[in-house]
Amino acid sequence: MASRSSSSGLAAFNVVALLVLCGCGWPATTEAHTQFGAYNKTCPQAEEIVFREMTAILAKSPDLAGPLLRLFSVDCFVGGCEGSILLNSTANNTAEKDSPLNKGLRGFDVVDSIKAKLEVACPGVVSCSDVLALAARDSVRLTKGPYIPITTGREDGNRSSAADVASNTPKPGATVTDLIALFARFNLTAKDLAVLSGAHTIGKAHCSAFSPRLYNFSNNASSDPTLDANYKATLRGQCKAGDIATLVDLDPSSGTIFDLGYYRDVAASRGLLSTDAALLLDADTRAYVLRQANATATDDFFADFAASFYNMSKIGAITHHKGEIRRQCSVVNPPSASSSATLTTIAAHALLLAISLFTVFALALAL
Ligand code: HEM
Ligand SMILES: *[C@@H]1O[C@H](CO)[C@@H](O)[C@H](O)[C@H]1NC(C)=O
Ligand SMILES: *[C@@H]1O[C@H](CO)[C@@H](O)[C@H](O)[C@H]1NC(C)=O
Ligand SMILES: *[C@@H]1O[C@H](CO)[C@@H](O)[C@H](O)[C@H]1NC(C)=O
Ligand SMILES: *[C@@H]1O[C@H](CO)[C@@H](O)[C@H](O)[C@H]1NC(C)=O
Ligand SMILES: *[C@@H]1O[C@H](CO)[C@@H](O)[C@H](O)[C@H]1NC(C)=O
Ligand SMILES: *[C@@H]1O[C@H](CO)[C@@H](O)[C@H](O)[C@H]1NC(C)=O
Ligand SMILES: *[C@@H]1O[C@H](CO)[C@@H](O)[C@H](O)[C@H]1NC(C)=O
Ligand SMILES: *[C@@H]1O[C@H](CO)[C@@H](O)[C@H](O)[C@H]1NC(C)=O
Ligand SMILES: *[C@@H]1O[C@H](CO)[C@@H](O)[C@H](O)[C@H]1NC(C)=O
Numbered sequence: 526m527a528s529r530s531s532s533s534g535l536a537a538f539n540v541v542a543l544l545v546l547c548g549c550g551w552p553a554t555t556e557a558h559t560q561f562g563a564y565n566k567t568c569p570q571a572e573e574i575v576f577r578e579m580t581a582i583l584a585k586s587p588d589l590a591g592p593l594l595r596l597f598s599v600d601c602f603v604g605g606c607e608g609s610i611l612l613n614s615t616a617n618n619t620a621e622k623d624s625p626l627n628k629g630l631r632g633f634d635v636v637d638s639i640k641a642k643l644e645v646a647c648p649g650v651v652s653c654s655d656v657l658a659l660a661a662r663d664s665v666r667l668t669k670g671p672y673i674p675i676t677t678g679r680e681d682g683n684r685s686s687a688a689d690v691a692s693n694t695p696k697p698g699a700t701v702t703d704l705i706a707l708f709a710r711f712n713l714t715a716k717d718l719a720v721l722s723g724a725h726t727i728g729k730a731h732c733s734a735f736s737p738r739l740y741n742f743s744n745n746a747s748s749d750p751t752l753d754a755n756y757k758a759t760l761r762g763q764c765k766a767g768d769i770a771t772l773v774d775l776d777p778s779s780g781t782i783f784d785l786g787y788y789r790d791v792a793a794s795r796g797l798l799s800t801d802a803a804l805l806l807d808a809d810t811r812a813y814v815l816r817q818a819n820a821t822a823t824d825d826f827f828a829d830f831a832a833s834f835y836n837m838s839k840i841g842a843i844t845h846h847k848g849e850i851r852r853q854c855s856v857v858n859p860p861s862a863s864s865s866a867t868l869t870t871i872a873a874h875a876l877l878l879a880i881s882l883f884t885v886f887a888l889a890l891a892l
Contacts, residue, residue, distance in 0.1 A: 563678030568647035578639045579663040590664040591728020592632035597661030603693045605841015607682035608654035611854040624690035653854035654679040670783030671827035680848030683857045701803040719813035720833040726787035729772040732764035740766045753794040792818035
């Protein structure tokens with residue numbers, strides 16, 4: 526009796542193992558998902574390598590934290606967090622990064638250099654979309670913001686079209702209503718908007734992103750009346766009319782520290798972008814800005830940021846072999862490499878299936 530029940534237990538285990546091994550038990554009914562520590566077995570040092578590289582890179586160039594954090598959010602908003610922002614244009618395709626709206630993006634070479642280190646340690650294992658997600662989370666941590674545990678196991682997509690950018694990117698003159706509506710498309714709330722905009726506590730913007738507020742605001746106002754007068758004068762000193770290239774701190778009080786400075790700026794009419802100032806024009810986002818501007822500790826903001834960043838990091842993630850692990854982040858894998866990878870996967874699954882079936886039959890015979 527005891528031996529019989531343990532045998533049937535074993536057989537049941539084998540059926541489960543078979544379902545798991547062939548990968549056909551749940552995917553049809555379960556949503557694709559990423560996991561904490563997806564590289565535990567295949568590249569246990571992956572997250573450590575990214576952190577070590579980011580530490581070295583930011584020690585040399587602290588200004589690169591902003592660009593990497595931004596790159597990840599831009600990736601997630603256009604087609605999901607699947608690394609499409611990293612792809613170069615080709616002869617027959619203009620990629621997302623070459624959309625006029627993405628001209629200001631920086632930090633691509635940093636992603637490439639981290640990916641190169643990972644290719645040495647664990648060739649073909651860690652996706653470019655995960656490298657970007659981890660680099661962004663480390664940018665926050667290394668600028669004294671929160672450590673944000675995130676899931677990994679994102680695969681890389683192969684679509685990157687400049688034509689997809691405009692409809693998924695806030696327009697320069699977006700109102701707070703526009704921004705809330707855009708975020709809602711990604712299941713992000715007005716609170717997430719107020720929280721994630723707090724990323725502008727680090728990094729820089731090109732003069733072109735806000736100079737209409739200084740020189741050419743509207744038909745009847747040459748500059749934005751809602752902008753603090755002293756700050757406006759300072760900005761005019763930094764950005765002469767027609768300058769589109771100079772970079773200016775988004776949070777002038779502490780542009781390389783992830784802190785509450787952004788909210789204090791915005792609350793004091795010193796939000797650099799019109800979309801930052803716009804957060805004061807919706808009751809919910811305004812209440813959040815004023816609350817954080819007033820806060821004496823960063824705890825609440827950090828906890829909120831970690832939660833909203835985590836949700837952003839899940840947008841449109843690709844898993845379960847629906848994408849690929851790019852060898853080089855700026856180009857899709859050559860067709861031969863990806864189809865042979867698929868063949869290898871199919872062959873491995875067929876072998877595991879055969880072994881499992883054999884075990885089940887052997888057990889059935891033994892009973
Ligand atoms: C409400 C939606 C958002 C708008 C309208 C917006 C807009 C912008 C603009 C116009 C710039 C300046 C770009 C340039 O001139 O090069 C910028 C920079 C930046 N954004 Fe946002 N952003 C938004 C949301 C986010 C989110 C969700 C994050 C990350 C969680 C983020 C992180 C950053 C960072 C770190 C920079 C500085 C980049 C650098 O130093 O190069 N932004 N953003
Ligand atoms: C990886 O290891 C961490 C720490 O032990 C654990 O929390 C996580 O669930 C593991 N993930 C996987 C997929 O094994
Ligand atoms: C992608 O474009 C960048 C910038 O033009 C270039 O430096 C890089 O070499 C390109 N990547 C590949 C694989 O050609
Ligand atoms: C686009 O060009 C690439 C080479 O740059 C080529 O491999 C691919 O087959 C082309 N795709 C289409 C749809 O023409
Ligand atoms: C891109 O990926 C899709 C699946 O996500 C696949 O059907 C398609 O063949 C791929 N295209 C190229 C050019 O690799
Ligand atoms: C938003 O949530 C709905 C319902 O849970 C889901 O069907 C949809 O895929 C989500 N959209 C995104 C962009 O994650
Ligand atoms: C001022 O703004 C108007 C309309 O937004 C635009 O057509 C014009 O080119 C701008 N002028 C300058 C000097 O930027
Ligand atoms: C600009 O003109 C519009 C009407 O054309 C008016 O509603 C608005 O208050 C004016 N703005 C300023 C700053 O005078
Ligand atoms: C900010 O703090 C002051 C003093 O503690 C308080 O009176 C005020 O209501 C606070 N404002 C907000 C928006 O929390
Ligand atoms: C994150 O997403 C989950 C699932 O959609 C939701 O329940 C939660 O409220 C979201 N949290 C934040 C901070 O957006």
